[in-house]
Amino acid sequence: MSRFYDPTGERYGLPTFPFRLAPDGYATRRQLRADGLRPGGQPVAAQLMWHSRKTRGVVRVAYLYRTDRALPVRPLTPGKRAALAAALRARRTCPICERDAGYVLPASLGTCVPCAYSA
Structure with a gap:
């Protein structure tokens, strides 16, 4: 199993998945925005973790939000x-x-x- 696979959140405090292996129903802020959604005040539901080659092995984190709780983006006035x-x-x-x-x-x-x- 991967070092960053912790779907129960026992090791890292949040459900944690390796890079590109998040289950359906979760999205980053950028992915939500691309779909016309925003987190809408919900807490972080899970996270992605990976070793970055660009930063010489530093562990990177991306927070995930539930798409079913996301709200539509407010239009600009x-x-x-x-x-x-x-x-x-x-x-x-x-x-x-x-x-x-x-x-x-x-x-x-x-x-x-x-x-x-x-x-």
């Missing part, structure tokens, strides 16, 4: 939609030339690429 558009526009606007760069400005430069490398 017109005010929130306008505020989001303004925030995204601000991230694209160069503080030097004050033009919309068409992309999010790199934080390392703080300006659009032409302004950063103009001289």
Whole structure:
């Protein structure tokens, strides 16, 4: 059996499954969002655990929520939609030339690429 297979939660405190082996009826936040759902205040129901090769063997964890208890995502109100558009526009606007760069400005430069490398 896998080290991270603990469906009763005796070893890790929560039902635990190896990466990609969660049973049906559980989903991560991203998976819920892709289906138009949100956790809706429910507690974490289970977790996935795996060794990450990218982080040199560190154990990674992803929390799972029950899909039958998930609620639909609340739609954006017109005010929130306008505020989001303004925030995204601000991230694209160069503080030097004050033009919309068409992309999010790199934080390392703080300006659009032409302004950063103009001289």
